[in-house]
Amino acid sequence: MKSQTLTVVFWPLIFLSLGFWCSVFSPSAASAKSELPDPQANLDSLVQEALARSPLIIAARRHWQAEMQMPVQEATLPDPQISFQNLAVGDPVPGNNLQNNNFAYFGYGVSQDVPFPGKLRLRASVAEKEGEYSRQVYEAQIRAVVEQVRETYFNLFFLTHSLSLLNQTSGEFERVAHITAEQYELGMRQQQDVLKSQLQMTSLLNEKQMTSQELEQGQADLKTVLGRELDSPDIQMSEVRTSALNLNDDQLRTLALSASPVLKQAQAMEAKNEQSLKLAREDYIPDFSIQYMYQKTGARFPDYYMASFGLKIPLYFWRRQTPAVEQATLEKDSAHAETHAVRLSVTSAIQNHWIALQTTDRVLRIYSDGLIPQAQATLESAATAYRVGKVDFQTLLSGEIDVLRLKQQYYRALADHEIAFAKIQQVIGNVR
Numbered sequence: 001m002k003s004q005t006l007t008v009v010f011w012p013l014i015f016l017s018l019g020f021w022c023s024v025f026s027p028s029a030a031s032a033k034s035e036l037p038d039p040q041a042n043l044d045s046l047v048q049e050a051l052a053r054s055p056l057i058i059a060a061r062r063h064w065q066a067e068m069q070m071p072v073q074e075a076t077l078p079d080p081q082i083s084f085q086n087l088a089v090g091d092p093v094p095g096n097n098l099q100n101n102n103f104a105y106f107g108y109g110v111s112q113d114v115p116f117p118g119k120l121r122l123r124a125s126v127a128e129k130e131g132e133y134s135r136q137v138y139e140a141q142i143r144a145v146v147e148q149v150r151e152t153y154f155n156l157f158f159l160t161h162s163l164s165l166l167n168q169t170s171g172e173f174e175r176v177a178h179i180t181a182e183q184y185e186l187g188m189r190q191q192q193d194v195l196k197s198q199l200q201m202t203s204l205l206n207e208k209q210m211t212s213q214e215l216e217q218g219q220a221d222l223k224t225v226l227g228r229e230l231d232s233p234d235i236q237m238s239e240v241r242t243s244a245l246n247l248n249d250d251q252l253r254t255l256a257l258s259a260s261p262v263l264k265q266a267q268a269m270e271a272k273n274e275q276s277l278k279l280a281r282e283d284y285i286p287d288f289s290i291q292y293m294y295q296k297t298g299a300r301f302p303d304y305y306m307a308s309f310g311l312k313i314p315l316y317f318w319r320r321q322t323p324a325v326e327q328a329t330l331e332k333d334s335a336h337a338e339t340h341a342v343r344l345s346v347t348s349a350i351q352n353h354w355i356a357l358q359t360t361d362r363v364l365r366i367y368s369d370g371l372i373p374q375a376q377a378t379l380e381s382a383a384t385a386y387r388v389g390k391v392d393f394q395t396l397l398s399g400e401i402d403v404l405r406l407k408q409q410y411y412r413a414l415a416d417h418e419i420a421f422a423k424i425q426q427v428i429g430n431v432r
Helices: 002-024 029-032 043-053 055-069 070-074 119-185 190-227 250-259 259-284 321-387 393-430
Strands: 081-089 105-114 287-296 304-312
Touching: 043 055, 043 119, 043 190, 055 119, 070 119, 081 190, 081 287, 105 304, 119 190, 119 259, 119 393, 190 393, 250 259, 250 321, 259 321, 321 393
Parallel strands: none
Antiparallel strands: 081 105, 105 287, 287 304
16 A cells, blocks of 8 residues: 555656756756856956947947037038029010110129127037037946846856756755655655655746746847847856955945946036027027129129128017027026936945945855855755654755755855946946
8 A cells, every 4th residue: 555655656756857857958958057158158258249249339339429420510600502683674584685774684692691709619519518428328338238248147147056056956856755755665754755855846846947937038138238139049157256346435436426427428418508508698699691792784784793791680589599598597407406316326326336245245255154064064964864764854855945045045145246346337437
């Protein structure tokens, strides 16, 4: 009877094990393994690839280059206008009475609108500030893409090691399950120990599938940032070591306020709005119009020469210029407030990242020097005692799970440490 019960319990365990190993050697899981990482696919090479191929960086760079073509256009006079006139007397046909009447003529002229002195310079200055704003957007996009590559890479590093730990723990549980089944057959163990091992195998299999899914999604995200096709080979992870930051929080805040492209972006917009306000005020001053015309009469009559000078009067200033000045003033105030908000946000972010870096650094030492060695020693003791029947299965199970979770938490802390470092680099640049 006991043998039949064992068969009923043991065969599902075998099928679960087969399912586990099939999933391990499936294409999706095999691609996630990192036992033999490609030495060329390290983080630095991925960053360089992103800088060269990322569509986000290329788009921001092209927009900045396009904006840099604007200052020279804004500093140039409006296009001149060439005109032609015909004055016929007594006959609508051009030129018929040209020799009979000194009022008939053909006229050739040119006119030029001339903005009041200083307006073209201000317009060019506004365009230059807009170009500087686009440059800072480009710089911010570069750092954002690099930070995204690093963060995705470190998350993939964690998921890869987590999957490897799950595979290792599943193998250990399979061996324990065989020992438990053999001892149950000999009457040394209870049936619930076999069922618990089966349940834990199923739980680990489910967690492994979820981790594999997250790995595939992370691979897709990283390929998108790098500008690769989604069906390209998966990116292999190299080992990660903790990065050291030899700066304190005060130094970081100082660097952040001087090097943050997001803050420079806000400052450039504020400077641009200041120039726009000056230009709006200048529009109260009239612009000029200069015209010259040569009028060709018949051979018997003298030719005419005419020059004219005009002013463009801002007659409806209360409907055009005054609202424009008010608009520019509000935009300047808005940009100033935005700059202040960004400054506060940058200092807050850099402080939070520094705290996260320091915290994870201490946590990593706790895991590596204390928790993980203690948990492994506890597991080894429990495994030895379990083989001779001195502890129950739950004790061994708890030891295995503790080691698994602590190692996963260690790699999570390591990834979070490097992500915090990458976010600091995004703000202040590649400073160690």
